[in-house]
Structures are given as C-alpha cells and as structure tokens.
Amino acid sequence: MPDPAPAPVILGNETGSFPHSVLAERHPAIIRQVRASLPYGPERQRALDALLADCTEGVIEPLPPDAHDGDRWAAWGLDTYAGQSWFDVPWLWSESYFYRRLLDAVGYFGPGPEQAIDPFRPVKLTELDAPATDEELAALDGLETRPPDERAQALLHGSLWGNRADLGFRLSAGGDTPAAAPGLVADDSRTLWSLLPPSGTGTLCLVADNAGRELVPDLLLMAHLLAEGRVERAVLHVKPHPYYVSDATPADVLDALRRLTAAPGAAGAYGRRLWAATTDGRLTVRAHPFSCAPLPYAEMPDDLRAEFAEAALTVVKGDLNYRRLVGDRRWPPTTPFADVTGYFPGPVAALRTLKSDVICGLDAGTEAALVAAEGQRWRTAGTHALIQVNAGTDGGRGTGAGA
Numbered sequence: 001m002p003d004p005a006p007a008p009v010i011l012g013n014e015t016g017s018f019p020h021s022v023l024a025e026r027h028p029a030i031i032r033q034v035r036a037s038l039p040y041g042p043e044r045q046r047a048l049d050a051l052l053a054d055c056t057e058g059v060i061e062p063l064p065p066d067a068h069d070g071d072r073w074a075a076w077g078l079d080t081y082a083g084q085s086w087f088d089v090p091w092l093w094s095e096s097y098f099y100r101r102l103l104d105a106v107g108y109f110g111p112g113p114e115q116a117i118d119p120f121r122p123v124k125l126t127e128l129d130a131p132a133t134d135e136e137l138a139a140l141d142g143l144e145t146r147p148p149d150e151r152a153q154a155l156l157h158g159s160l161w162g163n164r165a166d167l168g169f170r171l172s173a174g175g176d177t178p179a180a181a182p183g184l185v186a187d188d189s190r191t192l193w194s195l196l197p198p199s200g201t202g203t204l205c206l207v208a209d210n211a212g213r214e215l216v217p218d219l220l221l222m223a224h225l226l227a228e229g230r231v232e233r234a235v236l237h238v239k240p241h242p243y244y245v246s247d248a249t250p251a252d253v254l255d256a257l258r259r260l261t262a263a264p265g266a267a268g269a270y271g272r273r274l275w276a277a278t279t280d281g282r283l284t285v286r287a288h289p290f291s292c293a294p295l296p297y298a299e300m301p302d303d304l305r306a307e308f309a310e311a312a313l314t315v316v317k318g319d320l321n322y323r324r325l326v327g328d329r330r331w332p333p334t335t336p337f338a339d340v341t342g343y344f345p346g347p348v349a350a351l352r353t354l355k356s357d358v359i360c361g362l363d364a365g366t367e368a369a370l371v372a373a374e375g376q377r378w379r380t381a382g383t384h385a386l387i388q389v390n391a392g393t394d395g396g397r398g399t400g401a402g403a
C-alpha cells in the first residue's frame with residue numbers, strides 16, 4: 001500500500017474546535033463527576049483541585065519521581081512535552097496523559113486505601129445495571145429463530161452501535177445517547193465476513209472500547225463467532241487501568257460476564273457459553289500497557305505487533321481506537337483506509353461511531369452528501385457509524401452487508 005503523505009496532527013489549541021472543548025470543558029466535567037461519585041478525602045480533593053488548575057491553565061507537569069511507569073511515559077514523549085501547554089501538544093497525547101494524572105490524583109496507583117479503586121466504577125455500574133441493558137438483552141430472544149447469517153449481521157451491528165455507550169461523550173452531550181442515523185458512511189462488512197469463514201480455525205482479536213452497554217454486545221459477537229466455528233479462539237484486549245471514563249478494564253469484563261450469566265433467556269445462554277470459553281482458554285483477556293498509550297497504533301511494540309499479525313482478524317472498536325489506528329490527523333476524508341492502515345500487521349476492521357474529527361476512507365459522494373446535510377457536524381455528533389476493513393490484500397475487498 002502506498003503511504004499517504006502525513007496530514008497535520010490534531011492539536012487542542014483551536015478555540016471553538018472539538019478537541020479544544022474536550023480539554024477546556026470535558027476534562028473539568030470529568031473531575032467534577034469523579035468527585036461526586038466517591039467520597040474522596042481532603043488530600044485527594046486537593047490533588048483534584050491541583051489537576052483541574054493544571055490541565056486548564058497550567059502546563060504539563062512530569063509524573064512523581066517514583067511513578068511506577070515513569071520510564072514508560074518518558075519513552076512515550078513526556079520528556080518532550082513536559083512544560084508545554086496541554087493545548088499545544090498532540091491532542092491524543094494530552095487527553096491520554098490527563099487520565100494518567102487523574103488516576104494519580106485519586107490515589108489509584110497507591111499505596112493507600114484508594115489503590116486500584118476505579119473512579120469511574122460507579123457510573124459504569126449504573127449503566128450496566130440500567131433497565132435499558134435488560135431490554136437489549138431480552139431482544140436476543142427474538143434473534144434466536146433468525147437464520148445464522150442474519151443473526152451474525154445483527155450482532156455485528158449491535159457491537160457497532162454499542163459504541164454510543166460512551167460515558168465521556170455523554171458527559172458533554174448532556175447525558176443523552178445520540179440517535180443512530182440510518183445507513184453507514186462506509187460498510188465493508190462483506191469483506192469482514194469473508195475473513196471469518198464458517199469453518200475458521202483462526203483467532204479473533206477484539207480491541208475493546210467501552211465497558212457496559214458496548215462490551216456486552218462485543219462479548220455476544222465473540223460468543224457467536226466461537227459458537228458458529230468462525231474462529232477457534234478469541235482474545236479480548238482491554239485497558240490495563242481506568243481510561244476515558246468508560247473504557248473497559250479486566251474488572252469490567254468480569255462484571256459484564258456476570259451480568260450476562262445472570263440474565264434470563266438467550267442472554268444467559270450466551271453468558272454461560274462465554275464463561276465456558278473463558279475457563280477452557282478459547283476466550284482470553286489481555287490488558288497490554290500500550291492499550292493506554294498516548295500514541296497511534298503505528299508505534300505499537302513488537303510483542304503486540306506479533307499478536308495482531310497472527311490473528312485472522314483484529315476488530316478495533318470505537319472512536320479513540322480509530323484515532324489511534326489511522327493516526328489522529330486531519331486526513332482528507334477520501335484518503336483510502338487501506339493506505340493509512342497499511343502498517344497494520346494483519347487484517348484489521350474498524351467498528352466506530354463517529355465522535356471526533358478524524359475520518360478517512362469515505363467515497364467523495366458520501367462526504368459531499370454528509371457536508372451538504374450537516375456541515376461538519378456529522379464528524380463529531382455520534383450519530384453516524386462505519387465498518388471499514390483492510391484485508392491486508394487488494395483482493396476480497398467489497399462493500400455492503402452479507403454474512
């Protein structure tokens with residue numbers, strides 16, 4: 001694949017832009033939410049005050065000298081960016097560092113009583129336990145009698161649109177889950193299914209995004225692929241620690257599995273199959289440190305590269321993972337997806353609802369229609385979605401549904 005000329009990296013310093021609003025408004029709102037969620041003591045409150053002042057008006061401060069991951073962050077660019085405004089460095093980098101500093105402020109890395117306490121767990125659990133989750137699980141009963149291909153496509157779309165369950169986004173959107181626009185802005189699902197044939201012996205890697213109402217349909221999709229024999233093994237990549245409010249961690253996977261196994265009807269059966277697949281090793285959970293790195297996947301370490309290289313398909317979920325997959329850059333929207341993901345070591349699919357400016361792989365007519373209808377709002381509203389696939393070869397690519 002030809003490497004496209006790199007487009008400018010997105011920064012957060014343009015007042016009125018979406019990245020600027022995340023740094024100036026969403027991050028303070030997240031600090032408020034964390035304070036309201038758990039009764040942190042005076043020392044933690046002071047640390048949160050300091051972070052609030054720092055991330056809105058100050059400069060990027062280094063990590064404490066004894067930070068367990070100081071070397072890692074130095075390698076990830078902290079030495080370069082320390083002392084600069086949060087708004088003037090790559091937006092992907094400053095957002096990621098915000099979550100690292102937030103975890104410090106609440107004592108997550110210990111030692112102390114708050115060690116390993118997820119500051120976002122209360123909001124994640126509220127969502128997982130909500131009646132809306134019951135309704136989504138009950139809908140599985142109706143799917144059981146559908147032909148396997150139709151069920152597969154429904155579960156794929158469940159996982160795709162589950163990406164609206166993003167609690168950071170909803171904090172900015174006034175609490176609402178955005179409505180789904182009809183149709184997808186790109187749909188390579190036919191290619192996706194061609195990479196997961198019914199008698200598959202390969203491994204699926206799924207790079208998860210949000211916990212709760214996104215992770216549940218991700219798990220259902222994996223259960224289906226294992227049960228239908230489209231893959232022999234599945235590896236679920238989650239974040240090693242709390243991140244972007246609702247991103248899934250290993251603890252969230254256990255919560256979701258328990259939620260599923262306790263559900264009545266078909267959902268409970270899916271849950272039990274997943275439980276069995278976990279205990280016999282067909283489904284494994286990975287929490288690689290790079291999953292919380294402030295860097296694009298093009299810079300992934302060799303061990304992760306080797307894992308993705310062996311997979312029949314890696315499915316990358318969500319908006320943030322998309323930004324990391326294609327690079328958080330101002331690509332012309334018609335830049336081919338295969339070109340910007342040509343570095344990826346194996347077949348890769350993105351399932352994403354559009355919640356930030358980055359986009360590639362659109363055809364010119366689709367872009368023109370979106371702009372004519374919405375200006376640039378379609379990029380960030382969370383109402384549009386895509387399925388894009390780089391099969392790793394020029395053959396076998398296609399558009400449209402069809403499992």
Ligand SMILES: O=P(O)(O)OC[C@@]1(O)O[C@H](CO)[C@@H](O)[C@@H]1O
Pocket residue numbers: 022026095163166168169209210244317318319320321323353355356
């Ligand atoms: O990755 P997700 O959950 O789909 O979305 C994450 C998100 O809400 O957070 C970022 C801004 O903070 C954007 O990439 C996106 O809007």
